Amino acid sequence: MGSGAAFLDYDNDGDLDLYIVNSASLPGFVTDTPPTNVLYRNDGDGGFSDVTTDAGVGHLGYGMGCGTADYDNDGDPDLYVTNFGENVLYRNNGDGTFTDVTVYAGVGDRDRWSSSCAFVDYDQDGNLDLYVVNYLDYDIVEDGKWYDTNGRRIYSNPRVYKGVSDTLYRNSGNGTFVDVTQHAGVYNDTGKGLGVTCGDYDNDGRIDIYIANDTTPNFLYRNMGDGTFMDLGVIAGVAYNEEGVAEGGMGVDFGDYNNDGFLDIFVTNFSRETNTLYRNNSNGIFTDVTYIEHLGDSSFLKLGFGTKFFDADNDGDLDLFVANGHVYSTIESQSDTIEYAQTDQLFLNAGESSFLDVSGECGTYFSVKQIGRGAAFGDYDNDGDTDIFVVNLNQKVGLLRNDGGNENNWLKIRTVGVKSNRDGIGARIEVITRSHTQIREVQAGSSYLSGQDSRLLFGLGAETRAEEVKITWPSGLKQTLAKVKANQFLIITEGLGAQTQQLSR
Template structure:
């Protein structure tokens, strides 16, 4: 649910705006070649996991300098890998790359876990299409540069719980600063085992170190994990958006363990944490934390806290400002992303939402909140052309066509993928910076891409 630099990829970063035009998105799904349909297996049906997940990832998998799109289709159809032609059009190469698999996929994480300079894929799964959903089915796709090879069992990450199918989210991050990427897998359905930390052994295998690294996770209904350094000590914290009031803010102690600082930090106030993103929304140089949740304004029988925006005050202290910022009411929130959509130098917010089983939430529109520079936001979804009312689950922002602005992909439950191209007219003085990261001399530096449940 974030935009980051992929290995050898050019990205657009706005550094100045003067005379830019109005924000305008165009549904370019068909012409881009990204048309596909989320088709979950009947074995999952309308179970909790079946209706909550429609995952994917955006990253430069073939290292040609542009962003590709990987999509989980849920089982009835094989997963898709759309490689970017460099101009914002895509071709499905899933068969050639070895990922056209029919399985009950849920969530995705992207990272170069073996340090060879190629971005790999971790996919949580409930098993092959047509089988009974079960544990021990996760997939780890090792990127060889010419395709993917599935190695989860050999690597020790095929199972995050031995009791049932689970795996609503995942994230790579180097929590122990030893130079390789570790893996956290979130679990919602069977929370006593579902949230697991796997330490990278540096040889292509992982060890489950959950019990030694965390206080109890037994009550946490995990959805969306994120490794990121929130206080500048280089050690990444683990931020975990979780359901039913169980979101957690874990501070990295630097010795391989994490301390639960949720209450002390002023976070964890969301009632139904689902999606999250981290960005400096108020321009003070510190990363802030945004968590999507349920807001009960569409149905009085569904109470909800709404989304939470935690502005970083330093030293692991936060001020919750969602109402004042104008981003509390996001309906039944799911995936989210931060990006400078209008190229004015600050980070805006997008959120997708929807829930078919509670009256009032089945056709709510996605949110497009523009930042005024001081973390006060205005929803412009209706006027900018990004009017999306499907049951959204995952959302990505990335520069698909190399023109310097952020385009948007939204994945929805039992619905078509949608690609919204940013066609804003750039002013003569609008500037953006392209960055290409060459990791050939130090392949272990190849970073993660964008991923989501």
């Protein structure tokens, strides 16, 4: 099922570093040389150096995923790692090292199988809270009873296990967190969660939370503005697919793919289910448009994991990437059409209700069958387009450098909160050109088990400037910049304007 990775600039030198989660020994099992998680420092010349030991983040747990954000508002990104077993929170010391503050912070969740996570300021108090997705009540002994028709061990079906509730931790502002799962209304022990994404889907100024569940209905937690949430997944039409079936949800993301000002939802699912694209109808209701947008047939025989809306070609609309790979190593003995290792996919947004699978035109990586899992997205080489890092199960990882996206113009933005949280997580940015109006929200959690670059990259196509850039901060403050030139990196500080930063390349 694992694992994930995250892009983060842990040393604040202007380029993205990379943290990769590995799965060591399961609790109760011993391996002579268990793999650790790994932190790679971006050298700025296209290469990376292993700094795991020096940084102190080589965790030995049975790792699943990770997320990154500045939870203590001190100006550098911290790191949260989810495990089968106790999770870990690493506080960035600002000197290239981290400290394990899990016990002090109170976010270990010791007895759970956690998967994805997201930092989100759900109560808009300026401190980032933490949502942890938990999978199911797994039993190693029970799992050992499952074999295929040829007597080979396979994963058991998640339907045989009980669900467990996710956990919402409220940031107290003093380095500690409080479990508010029950109080906030997000306790639901029927869920079998694997993916999480946060965004303001109803444009009411509050960040909502969406959970992709495996074989159980997905959750859409609407933020009620009083510290509580209400699950409107069924009412909103995003708990099931258009046939009323709860799918095997894995990865997930919010994104406005049709540029109508409302966030849509994309979920990757199990084979023979298709991935699912839910279009936001701007009235609190979504429509499953998977087949309308030509995303059904191409995903029916795939098993999708890591995914994200991003503008691969910087033409001003959001495209989609999906990392694929089955979970049953023996699936090919049971099916003539489904493979264990599968090719990943890139779908370009062609507008007019159509995504095009252009994977065959995107380099040799897309022709090689992988067992894809987590996927992280960010501009690691600072050239103005979005690159992708893919974690593959028991195979080499994939670092996919985007070499064509910057042929179109672009604008990169980093938000720095003052009254809002330091990262500006939850800020909504609207970029207006003569031909497009785009919205993005600053996130700290999406895809599958992975963390993303918190800098937002807008494709401008042939436009040489943005007529306006509008920022709505989590605090409610609004800012507008006029006539912003293309092909630059802006750091926008809440209430203080913008400055251009030279990209480290």
